[in-house]
Amino acid sequence: MPRTDVILADGRLQEPLVRLGRSIVKNTVQAVQARVRAGDTEADAAVEAVLAALPAETTGHRRVLNASGVLLHTNLGRAPLSEAALRAVSVTSGTTDLEFDLETGRRGRRGRGALAALAQAIPAAEGVHLVNNGAAALVLAATAMARDREIIVSRGEMVEIGDGFRLPDLLESTGARLREVGTTNRTVLRDYTDAIGPSTGFILKVHPSNFVIKGFTAAASVRELAGVGAPVVVDIGSGLLRPHPTLPDEPDAETVLRDGADLVTASGDKLLGGPQAGLIAGRRELVEKLRRHPLARGLRIDKLTLAAMEATLCGPPAPVMRYLQADLKVLLSRAEALAASLTCHGVDAYEVPSEATVGGGAAPGVVLPSAAVSVPASLALALRLGTPAVVGRVERDRCLLDLRALDAADDAIVCEAVLGAVGREQEGRG
């Protein structure tokens, strides 16, 4: 049995030792030694076996091509970052002038670029602030404005946001009390005004971002609620800053503030297409109160996130926006070309019309016409295990590879991935 230190001293392992670190390489060496002991690997081929088994990166996470047709897939990390955001992250990843003014040599305002960009994107906001995520924005608002007081909220807006987390529980965890008003399907202005009293902290409106209620329904608008005598906080969810023509029912920060909301909260990694973050915008003194609250320090946003957010707000359109606006004709012809290349290689593949969704807690019920390549469902596993991984959607014994959440440049990679998956599947059978 070759000794660990002898294997680690081999010249071929010096580059991986520098790139991946000693711990990962050593673990791989030990795994290979176990295989040698079990008789599965030749002792004199140990170094080759280590090289073959070393991971490509120090993260266990893998790159995934999102062919699911869900633009914002929560399990796939929601919004993909733009190239501009990636470059901004790279610039700030070392030491950077995060809270430093290079001209004066004194302390500067943390995240000033991202905050200025956000303020510019929402002209109706007197003040803006950024925290870790949408949930943190709500927690901060509830703690600073309604601790030991009441938050008035409609029974139709008591939302579970996913993975068992429910907004009512989140809000109550801050020490605020929920004053539920109205019914599941109908809540009118009077329900709110009747509930307002000396212990009211604020009125909360939550966008039902992952479900729709249809039929005999009513809801009080922000415009109606503004000026009834209590601050109005609106959790719009998806982070649309201005109205979007493809999503007429999705609320946006600018309109909600113009309609009279005092504060609006949203996520950075949904329709804004940026990094995970919580956006807070609204009346100057309220934003300042939240920003200076002790809890704000516990929800502070990271420098990489600030850089990615600034680039998302100032730079070219985020991938999610491009996917949302993708031309159906172009998608169909891409699917046709991809199916043709696969058929050429003998793969059972053909293009099909498809229906994509926004997903990720935004624009529920909206269907985006799309195009997909249909391949045998038996390939789905091999596609998920490939490099890069490809996640499609299995429907009626076929695996649909929807192209709406992919760039045209990804099509060739998907083609290679399918051919690779077919090859590995045949090897597995043979």
Ligand SMILES: *Cc1c(COP(=O)(O)O)cnc(C)c1O
């Ligand atoms: C997504 C969402 C949240 C939670 O935001 P995170 O950024 O995931 O923490 C809260 N409220 C609504 C309405 C949402 O859609």
